[in-house]
Amino acid sequence: MQQVNVGIIGFGTVGAGTVEALLNNRETISSRVGSEIIIKRIADLDLDTDRGISLPAGVLIKDAEAIINDPEIHIVVELIGGLTKAKEFILAAMKKGKHVVTANKALLAECGSEIYRVAVENRVNIGFEASVGGAIPVIHSIKEGLSANNIKTIMGIVNGTSNYILTRMTQDGLPYNDAVAGAVRLGFAEDPPTLDVDGTDAAHKLAILISVAFGVPVPFKSIYREGIDNLTPDDINFAGDFGYRLKLLAIARNREGKIEARVHPAMVPKNHIMANVNEAYNAIYVEGDLAGPSLYYGIGAGRRPTGSAVASDIISMARQINSGAATLMPPLAHARVRRGISIQGIEDLHTPYYFRFSAVDEPGVLSKISGVLGENNISISSVIQKGRGEKGAVPIVMLTHEAKEKDVIKALNEMAGLDILMDRTMMIRVEQG
Amino acid sequence: MQQVNVGIIGFGTVGAGTVEALLNNRETISSRVGSEIIIKRIADLDLDTDRGISLPAGVLIKDAEAIINDPEIHIVVELIGGLTKAKEFILAAMKKGKHVVTANKALLAECGSEIYRVAVENRVNIGFEASVGGAIPVIHSIKEGLSANNIKTIMGIVNGTSNYILTRMTQDGLPYNDAVAGAVRLGFAEDPPTLDVDGTDAAHKLAILISVAFGVPVPFKSIYREGIDNLTPDDINFAGDFGYRLKLLAIARNREGKIEARVHPAMVPKNHIMANVNEAYNAIYVEGDLAGPSLYYGIGAGRRPTGSAVASDIISMARQINSGAATLMPPLAHARVRRGISIQGIEDLHTPYYFRFSAVDEPGVLSKISGVLGENNISISSVIQKGRGEKGAVPIVMLTHEAKEKDVIKALNEMAGLDILMDRTMMIRVEQG
Numbered sequence: 001m002q003q004v005n006v007g008i009i010g011f012g013t014v015g016a017g018t019v020e021a022l023l024n025n026r027e028t029i030s031s032r033v034g035s036e037i038i039i040k041r042i043a044d045l046d047l048d049t050d051r052g053i054s055l056p057a058g059v060l061i062k063d064a065e066a067i068i069n070d071p072e073i074h075i076v077v078e079l080i081g082g083l084t085k086a087k088e089f090i091l092a093a094m095k096k097g098k099h100v101v102t103a104n105k106a107l108l109a110e111c112g113s114e115i116y117r118v119a120v121e122n123r124v125n126i127g128f129e130a131s132v133g134g135a136i137p138v139i140h141s142i143k144e145g146l147s148a149n150n151i152k153t154i155m156g157i158v159n160g161t162s163n164y165i166l167t168r169m170t171q172d173g174l175p176y177n178d179a180v181a182g183a184v185r186l187g188f189a190e191d192p193p194t195l196d197v198d199g200t201d202a203a204h205k206l207a208i209l210i211s212v213a214f215g216v217p218v219p220f221k222s223i224y225r226e227g228i229d230n231l232t233p234d235d236i237n238f239a240g241d242f243g244y245r246l247k248l249l250a251i252a253r254n255r256e257g258k259i260e261a262r263v264h265p266a267m268v269p270k271n272h273i274m275a276n277v278n279e280a281y282n283a284i285y286v287e288g289d290l291a292g293p294s295l296y297y298g299i300g301a302g303r304r305p306t307g308s309a310v311a312s313d314i315i316s317m318a319r320q321i322n323s324g325a326a327t328l329m330p331p332l333a334h335a336r337v338r339r340g341i342s343i344q345g346i347e348d349l350h351t352p353y354y355f356r357f358s359a360v361d362e363p364g365v366l367s368k369i370s371g372v373l374g375e376n377n378i379s380i381s382s383v384i385q386k387g388r389g390e391k392g393a394v395p396i397v398m399l400t401h402e403a404k405e406k407d408v409i410k411a412l413n414e415m416a417g418l419d420i421l422m423d424r425t426m427m428i429r430v431e432q433g
Numbered sequence: 434m435q436q437v438n439v440g441i442i443g444f445g446t447v448g449a450g451t452v453e454a455l456l457n458n459r460e461t462i463s464s465r466v467g468s469e470i471i472i473k474r475i476a477d478l479d480l481d482t483d484r485g486i487s488l489p490a491g492v493l494i495k496d497a498e499a500i501i502n503d504p505e506i507h508i509v510v511e512l513i514g515g516l517t518k519a520k521e522f523i524l525a526a527m528k529k530g531k532h533v534v535t536a537n538k539a540l541l542a543e544c545g546s547e548i549y550r551v552a553v554e555n556r557v558n559i560g561f562e563a564s565v566g567g568a569i570p571v572i573h574s575i576k577e578g579l580s581a582n583n584i585k586t587i588m589g590i591v592n593g594t595s596n597y598i599l600t601r602m603t604q605d606g607l608p609y610n611d612a613v614a615g616a617v618r619l620g621f622a623e624d625p626p627t628l629d630v631d632g633t634d635a636a637h638k639l640a641i642l643i644s645v646a647f648g649v650p651v652p653f654k655s656i657y658r659e660g661i662d663n664l665t666p667d668d669i670n671f672a673g674d675f676g677y678r679l680k681l682l683a684i685a686r687n688r689e690g691k692i693e694a695r696v697h698p699a700m701v702p703k704n705h706i707m708a709n710v711n712e713a714y715n716a717i718y719v720e721g722d723l724a725g726p727s728l729y730y731g732i733g734a735g736r737r738p739t740g741s742a743v744a745s746d747i748i749s750m751a752r753q754i755n756s757g758a759a760t761l762m763p764p765l766a767h768a769r770v771r772r773g774i775s776i777q778g779i780e781d782l783h784t785p786y787y788f789r790f791s792a793v794d795e796p797g798v799l800s801k802i803s804g805v806l807g808e809n810n811i812s813i814s815s816v817i818q819k820g821r822g823e824k825g826a827v828p829i830v831m832l833t834h835e836a837k838e839k840d841v842i843k844a845l846n847e848m849a850g851l852d853i854l855m856d857r858t859m860m861i862r863v864e865q866g
Contacts, residue, residue, distance in 0.1 A: 001760075001768070021581045021723050031648065032580050034768025129578065135724035137578020144577070145562065145570020147465050148454045148744030215464065273730060276709040283728075290454050290741035291568035291731060295716075297706060298727030308723035311581030319762060326757035327434075335434070335467025 001035040004318040007067030009089055010079030011044035011060065014103050014130070016051040017307025018077060022314070023053065029311070033318045041067045068093045075317050077310060078102040087111055094122045099321075101313040103130035103306060109204035112217040116331040125320070126331045127313030132205040133158055135305030136298040137312065138284045142212050143333035149288025151213040155431065156250040158205040160280035160300040161189045161196035162228050166246055166265075167278045170236050176229060188280050198227035199248065199263040206250035206263060209284070213252065214341050215334030218261065222343040226264035235356060235426055238397045239267050241384060242354070245275040249431060258344040267354055267430045274433070285433075293433075349405040352381070352430040357415075358393040358423035365420045366396055372418070376411035378403040393422040399430065434468040437751040440500030442522055443512030444477035444493065447536050447563070449484040450740025451510060455747070456486065462744070466751045474500045501526045508750050510743060511535040520544055527555045532754075534746040536563035536739060542637035545650040549764040558753070559764045560746030565638040566591055568738030569731040570745065571717045575645045576766035582721025584646040588864065589683040591638040593713035593733040594622045594629035595661050599679055599698075600711045603669050609662060621713050631660035632681065632696040639683035639696055642717065646685065647774050648767030651694065655776040659697035668789060668859055671830045672700050674817060675787070678708040682864060691777040700787055700863045707866070718866075726866075782838040785814070785863040790848075791826040791856035798853050799829055805851070809844040811836040826855040832863065 006022070008015055022029065022039055030036050042055070043064040067073060068089060076093035078100060080086050086107050090100050095118070102108070108115065108131055119126045129139045133156070142151070157163050161183060168179040180197070183189035195201045203223045211217045228248050239246050244267035253260040268275040273295050277283040282300030287293045299305040320328065359365045370380055384397040412425055439455070441448055455462065455472055463469050475488070476497040500506060501522060509526035511533060513519050519540050523533050528551070535541070541548065541564055552559045562572045566589070575584070590596050594616060601612040613630070616622035628634045636656045644650045661681050672679050677700035686693040701708040706728050710716040715733030720726045732738040753761065792798045803813055817830040845858055 017723075025581055025583060025723065028583050029581055031769040032767050135579075135721070136727055137574045140578045141570045141574060141729075144749060145573045145745050146568075146741070147748040148458055148462055148741050150458060150461050271711075273706075273709060276706060278704075288568070288741060290450075290458070290737045290744070292738055294569055294729070294731030296574075296727070296729060299725045304723045305725055308579070308581050308721060311723070312578050315580040316577060320756075320758075322760065323753075323756070323762075324759035325753075327755065329752060329756075334465055336464040 001322045003036045003038055004033070004075065004321055005038050005040040005073045006075045006077060006314055007041045007043070007070060007073040008039060008077040008079060009043045009064045009067060010081070011042050011046070011051060012079065013303045014306045014310065015042065015044070015079040016053060017303035018079065018310040019053055020304070021307040021311035029315060033315055034322055035318070037314060037318050040073055041070065043067050064089055068096055068098070073098060074321055075099045075101060075314055077314065078104060079310070081106070083107055083110060090115060091118055094118050094124050097122060097124060099125045099317045101127040101310055101317070103128070103310055105131040105201070105204040105208060109207035109220040112208070112211055116217060119331050123328065125317055125328050127317060128208065129313050130306050130309035132208050133282045133284055133296065134298065134300040134302065135308045136282060136284065136296045136300065137309070138209070138296045139212055141296055142209070142286065146286060146288045146291055146294070147333070149290050150254070151286060151288055152254050153285070153287040154209050154213060154252040155274060155285040156202070156206065156209065157247055157274065157277050157283045158250050158300065159196050159202045159248060160282055161193050162202070162248040163277065163282070164188045164280040165197065166228060166248065169231070169233060170245060173233055175233055176231060197229050199225040202248060202250040202263045206252060206261060209250070210252045210259060210261060211332055214259065215332050216337060216341055218259070218343060222261060224262040224264070224346040228265050230426070231265055234395065235428065238356060238384060239354065242267070242382065242399055243270055244268060244430065245270055246428070247274060251431065255344060257341060259341055260349060261343045262346055262349070265428055267428055269433060272433045347406040347409065349429070350402050352402050352432070353400045353408055354428040354430055355398050355400070356426040357396040357421055359396050360420055360422055361392050361394045368418065368420050369396065369415065372411050372415050373400070376407040378407055378411055434755045436469045436471055437466070437508065437754055438471050438473040438506045439508045439510060439747060440474045440476070440503060440506040441472060441510040441512060442476045442497045442500060443514070444475050444479070444484060445512065446736045447739045447743065448475065448477070448512040449486060450736035451512065451743040452486055453737070454740040454744035462748060466748055467755055468751070470747060470751050473506055474503065476500050497522055501529055501531070506531060507754055508532045508534060508747055510747065511537060512743070514539070516540055516543060523548060524551055527551050527557050530555060530557060532558045532750045534560040534743055534750070536561070536743055538564040538634070538637040538641060542640035542653040545641070545644055549650060552764050556761065558750055558761050560750060561641065562746050563739050563742035565641050566715045566717055566729065567731065567733040567735065568741045569715060569717065569729045569733065570742070571642070571729040572645055574729055575642070575719065579719060579721045579724055579727070580766070582723050583687070584719060584721055585687050586718070586720040587642050587646060587685040588707060588718040589635070589639065589642065590680055590707065590710050590716045591683050591733065592629050592635045592681055593715055594626050595635070595681040596710065596715070597621045597713040598630065599661060599681065602664070602666055603678060606666055608666055609664060630662050632658040635681060635683040635696045639685060639694060642683070643685045643692060643694060644765055647692065648765050649770060649774055651692070651776060655694060657695040657697070657779040661698050663859070664698055667828065668861065671789060671817060672787065675700070675815065675832055676703055677701060677863065678703055679861070680707060684864065688777060690774060692774055693782060694776045695779055695782070698861055700861055702866060705866045780839040780842065782862070783835050785835050785865070786833045786841055787861040787863055788831050788833070789859040790829040790854055792829050793853055793855055794825050794827045801851065801853050802829065802848060805844050805848050806833070809840040811840055811844055
């Protein structure tokens with residue numbers, strides 16, 4: 001067994017967490033690996049900030065190339081994020097025969113095909129456990145623990161910021177903007193938390209989960225995205241009345257070779273385990289044809305949890321280097337590329353829907369609404385008609401049976417043309433689990 | 434890459450699930466592995482029962498030795514259970530240089546040390562993902578996903594039968610015996626379900642989890658065990674009043690090198706994710722020093738889920754055989770044995786307690802009880818004194834602050850000597866999570 005040398009590019013929050021994991025838990029890690037993992041170099045443009053970690057002189061350097069070109073370094077860890085430099089570094093490191101670990105979900109979601117291909121061409125591994133769900137070993141679990149299964153469904157709460165905001169709206173009755181402000185104040189959200197609340201971050205993670213589950217990278221742009229910024233406390237309360245909670249879900253479902261791939265707020269039954277994932281926690285629900293439903297839950301972000309995940313990939317690679325393996329598990333844990341998988345458009349979705357109409361306060365409005373729905377093959381399963389709202393608008397709230405999204409879009413467009421609605425209709429998809 | 438040949442000993446429920454997984458999902462599995470996994474032989478004394486699986490002639494045989502001695506078989510899968518024959522077969526197979534997969538939790542809990550030692554001596558792997566939590570890849574997750582962590586806490590709901598019974602008692606208000614009868618009727622429990630409800634099965638699984646988490650096999654007998662058969666609907670209701678739910682927990686906590694290892698009914702706060710694991714589901718909560726809390730949830734038993742876990746171990750080994758690795762990950766995923774770990778006796782436990790006293794209906798009883806508790810350094814955090822019970826007994830129910838188990842035992846003994854209690858006192862430990 002040999003000493004394994006690591007070079008880390010990027011000494012920000014995740015970089016510091018990774019370094020801390022490898023240094024503070026060195027004894028535990030070396031007892032698991034059987035040899036020492038040594039941080040040979042850390043590259044960062046900022047050499048001055050105190051990260052609270054003492055390093056031997058010469059370890060922290062400015063030049064990432066010095067890591068990529070160091071023949072003694074076995075594993076290059078990319079933790080700078082972003083699409084440009086990070087990609088250059090990763091591709092260059094792999095071409096130099098180095099294994100790569102990254103937490104860069106945006107890069108993998110956007111350029112995964114190329115990166116996985118270059119890894120295979122250069123017979124190196126790429127580890128990206130930290131790119132989804134922070135400390136939660138969901139990538140490992142899909143690649144290894146569920147490897148005998150055809151994956152049927154993935155449902156992830158993979159953006160902690162959104163989940164924290166929704167938890168505050170639900171538990172404290174806060175309006176969206178107040179919940180966001182509180183999240184920013186407490187450090188659970190950036191200001192403004194655009195990519196978190198608009199679904200982009202969750203869609204990046206879903207792209208990675210789908211790739212691992214089905215063995216093929218999916219075009220990130222084919223994932224439907226909708227954020228949480230339109231949700232109101234009213235919707236949360238009505239959802240509660242119907243027995244549901246609101247979550248931002250990243251959903252993939254295998255519909256006979258067509259994959260539903262979508263990120264949007266969804267209503268989940270209160271007794272579903274996913275409805276009980278609160279605060280900034282993440283959870284990924286995975287259903288396999290043999291295993292049935294399973295859930296992986298934990299802390300989705302932060303210095304230590306993300307460091308834990310990056311370190312776990314480094315440890316796997318160190319074990320593999322020590323094992324003398326001649327061939328490696330491919331990046332997506334599929335030795336053969338699988339065919340016949342394509343992403344289904346959102347308009348082909350079948351699911352139950354929640355609608356909240358802001359109707360004019362006149363007799364016959366409910367009948368007109370249900371008429372339009374009926375004409376479009378949408379049948380109502382329950383209705384709540386509350387007292388008069390503000391400015392004369394009456395909220396009419398309903399759940400439908402399973403309907404087609406294209407019918408829903410058509411019905412809502414038709415209704416918007418009638419003179420019975422005073423505001424935009426809120427539409428939320430329902431996930432029965 | 435080469436064809437990997439498997440021999441399976443035991444064609445009962447789990448055996449059939451494993452065979453089904455390998456046959457029905459053959460295309461998925463071979464695309465993940467890169468070569469075919471072939472079931473060369475299945476040995477079972479019963480050649481006649483129809484398992485609903487069609488096998489080529491000659492695959493199903495009576496003689497397990499024919500599998501162990503077959504030089505073409507790479508992996509032997511032991512699924513007969515029990516301690517005697519299963520152990521013989523496993524040791525013999527390993528001595529013949531075969532990798533072994535087993536779901537035999539009792540055997541690993543009782544004889545793990547010997548089995549792991551023989552595996553290392555013969556440079557073979559042993560996979561046992563199916564021994565804990567059915568389809569849930571918790572063993573993989575601890576070995577790989579959390580490998581950078583010092584494990585601080587494990588809290589498992591690992592016996593589906595008990596969890597199903599407690600769920601029925603909680604949700605339907607059933608007494609213990611009725612809940613058991615219902616579980617037997619629906620196939621969720623054997624008749625009688627002794628090893629499930631007395632904590633033995635959960636303790637077997639806890640022994641395995643501790644071994645993997647800390648890298649050393651623990652003597653199974655050192656694990657404290659208490660079952661659910663004394664719990665009453667009253668206790669479940671009182672727990673609810675205090676904001677808790679009752680679960681049979683398998684708990685390990687690292688207290689500076691001393692490991693708490695115990696299986697007993699415990700009160701868990703209602704908003705804790707573990708309190709929301711219901712029906713026959715299993716979940717294992719693992720806290721690492723870096724990852725923080727994480728949870729692994731799914732189906733803990735049954736033909737397909739257990740088959741999924743057994744097959745995942747077979748796939749890992751097939752991948753490894755294909756990789757040409759010269760050395761293997763050790764059975765407990767620790768290359769070096771760690772020292773300094775010993776099991777803490779239950780009398781040294783510090784935790785809050787729930788007591789339900791059946792007190793005589795006289796003035797001053799509560800004062801006498803709290804007096805004895807106070808003299809033993811046990812302080813009360815809240816008390817419920819309900820109306821008169823049957824036969825003149827009054828239930829006095831309380832939660833304490835953190836106390837020492839040895840003080841609790843002493844106090845309860847002292848009280849039993851006084852003339853104020855009409856029945857045995859119920860004591861339940863509280864887990865704050």
